[in-house]
Amino acid sequence: MPWPFEREFMQIALVAGLVVGACAPLIGTFLVQKRMSLMGDGIGHLAFAGVSIGLVTDVWPIWSALAVAVAGAVAIELLRSHGTTSGDLALALAFYGGIALAVVVMSRADAGGATVLPYLFGSLLTVTWSEVVVVVVLGAVIVTTILVTGRALFAIVLDEESARVAGLPVDALNTVLAALTAVTIVAAMRIVGVLLVAALMVVPVATSRLFARSFSATLLGAVAAAVVSVVAGLAAARVWELRPGGAIVLTAIVAFALTALAAGVARRSRAGAVLPG
Amino acid sequence: MSVAIEADDVGFAFGANPVLEGVTMRVERGEFAALVGPNGSGKSTLLRVLLGLLAPQRGRVQLLGEDPRTMRARWRIGYVPQRLQLPPDLPATVEEVVRAGRLARRGWWRRPSAADHDAVDHALEAVALTEHRRRRMRELSGGQQQRVLIAKALVGDPAVMLLDEPIAGVDAESQELFRTSLVHLVEHDAVTVLLVSHELGAVADALDRVIVLKRRVVFDGPPAELTARGVSLGVHADDLPLWLEGLG
Numbered sequence: 001m002p003w004p005f006e007r008e009f010m011q012i013a014l015v016a017g018l019v020v021g022a023c024a025p026l027i028g029t030f031l032v033q034k035r036m037s038l039m040g041d042g043i044g045h046l047a048f049a050g051v052s053i054g055l056v057t058d059v060w061p062i063w064s065a066l067a068v069a070v071a072g073a074v075a076i077e078l079l080r081s082h083g084t085t086s087g088d089l090a091l092a093l094a095f096y097g098g099i100a101l102a103v104v105v106m107s108r109a110d111a112g113g114a115t116v117l118p119y120l121f122g123s124l125l126t127v128t129w130s131e132v133v134v135v136v137v138l139g140a141v142i143v144t145t146i147l148v149t150g151r152a153l154f155a156i157v158l159d160e161e162s163a164r165v166a167g168l169p170v171d172a173l174n175t176v177l178a179a180l181t182a183v184t185i186v187a188a189m190r191i192v193g194v195l196l197v198a199a200l201m202v203v204p205v206a207t208s209r210l211f212a213r214s215f216s217a218t219l220l221g222a223v224a225a226a227v228v229s230v231v232a233g234l235a236a237a238r239v240w241e242l243r244p245g246g247a248i249v250l251t252a253i254v255a256f257a258l259t260a261l262a263a264g265v266a267r268r269s270r271a272g273a274v275l276p277g
Numbered sequence: 278m279s280v281a282i283e284a285d286d287v288g289f290a291f292g293a294n295p296v297l298e299g300v301t302m303r304v305e306r307g308e309f310a311a312l313v314g315p316n317g318s319g320k321s322t323l324l325r326v327l328l329g330l331l332a333p334q335r336g337r338v339q340l341l342g343e344d345p346r347t348m349r350a351r352w353r354i355g356y357v358p359q360r361l362q363l364p365p366d367l368p369a370t371v372e373e374v375v376r377a378g379r380l381a382r383r384g385w386w387r388r389p390s391a392a393d394h395d396a397v398d399h400a401l402e403a404v405a406l407t408e409h410r411r412r413r414m415r416e417l418s419g420g421q422q423q424r425v426l427i428a429k430a431l432v433g434d435p436a437v438m439l440l441d442e443p444i445a446g447v448d449a450e451s452q453e454l455f456r457t458s459l460v461h462l463v464e465h466d467a468v469t470v471l472l473v474s475h476e477l478g479a480v481a482d483a484l485d486r487v488i489v490l491k492r493r494v495v496f497d498g499p500p501a502e503l504t505a506r507g508v509s510l511g512v513h514a515d516d517l518p519l520w521l522e523g524l525g
Contacts, residue, residue, distance in 0.1 A: 152386070154373070158363070159363065162358055166354075167349075167352070209368050214411075
């Protein structure tokens with residue numbers, strides 16, 4: 001492969017990054033429209049607790065993170081939809097509960113906090129092919145599920161009450177979306193890191209919404225924006241020896257800023273074109 | 278004529294506050310009826326009970342002869358929510374919104390078929406929005422958005438349609454188009470229509486029946502009977518809302 005992806009560790013990161021770049025906005029578009037942009041962050045904190053548990057108990061951290069994140073995501077959704085807890089309060093519980101659990105568990109670990117850093121901020125050098133295989137499998141689960149449930153999720157986003165009247169399984173589909181959010185977080189955490197992965201669910205969607213003229217175009221535009229950010233961010237990380245998670249997310253934010261600027265210029269020129277004289 | 282919508286001695290309370298008390302009403306199949314009442318009269322609660330979103334605490338409701346909470350063929354219910362419930366920044370086109378109304382009919386997990394595309398075309402035509410199909414929802418006027426929601430309810434070929442405050446804040450021209458769409462539904466597609474509102478506007482003269490609610494049914498009959506009591510239902514008159522506020 002051409003520079004800067006000629007080394008094996010960069011190829012591993014690229015494959016995993018492309019899968020994550022394609023999947024995160026697929027979930028994020030629905031979360032943003034449901035006013036649940038911080039859901040990824042809350043679940044990211046739970047995944048961090050899962051990583052800590054895995055490191056202490058000698059279970060592969062991806063599995064423990066997946067178990068804790070999916071269970072936590074389903075609990076958040078149940079609290080939000082059936083309990084007396086509002087959505088933001090349920091997320092706050094996940095944020096603080098996840099961090100507190102991770103800190104307590106890590107205090108029992110022999111290696112201290114250094115071993116969790118690759119999971120917190122992402123790492124290029126330590127990702128293995130076996131982890132990439134897991135990422136690809138999780139990505140396939142996410143894409144397949146969205147292909148099947150996407151139209152119904154759109155109907156729920158549009159108007160949850162009408163979806164219930166129509167007999168759609170609203171509670172089950174909301175729970176599936178929450179679980180998919182957790183799967184996406186875990187799939188992305190080795191590349192972007194649990195603290196930043198939620199940004200890949202939200203920032204490309206914000207970019208796409210600036211120019212997309214339909215919901216399906218918003219989905220595809222967000223995927224394109226995320227994939228470009230992943231490739232450019234990984235290249236920047238290699239060149240300047242940066243943490244890949246930060247480089248990818250900053251690239252996505254720059255892409256958002258440039259798109260917003262271009263959209264503003266286009267809007268002003270259209271307004272100018274219709275003004276008399 | 279068989280019964281399409283039926284409430285029999287329905288009671289409902291939020292905590293200690295009774296909202297519905299012994300509500301009994303029937304709408305026959307093919308009728309165009311309106312359920313009106315002042316703010317706080319319980320009409321929104323009754324609508325939610327009729328749709329199966331709330332369980333009645335007393336009595337029973339039936340839609341097309343079935344309990345709406347256990348009804349299997351729910352695509353037979355067309356529901357038009359208040360326009361304000363739509364997310365204002367929704368990046369969706371008119372066609373995408375209408376297509377979503379077809380999910381219950383074909384099965385939400387299935388891909389749309391040629392028949393589904395035809396149904397979308399027909400529904401857009403019925404509300405005179407064919408040329409706006411690729412426009413974003415937020416680019417439409419309030420009246421146009423309301424007609425999109427009618428098309429979304431219509432696209433599943435419902436047997437009964439329930440509309441929640443469909444003419445609130447809609448301009449006179451859109452009200453007229455809205456009236457034409459509903460009359461077409463009742464007369465040509467034999468759909469039963471129940472419109473829940475605190476104003477009747479342009480649809481007043483097309484109604485078969487008006488049901489007035491204030492926790493219980495205080496009037497149920499043809500509009501002519503109501504006008505005989507000196508209550509005007511006309512387009513420009515505001516005396517129906519005034520009369521409603523003075524009830525009880």
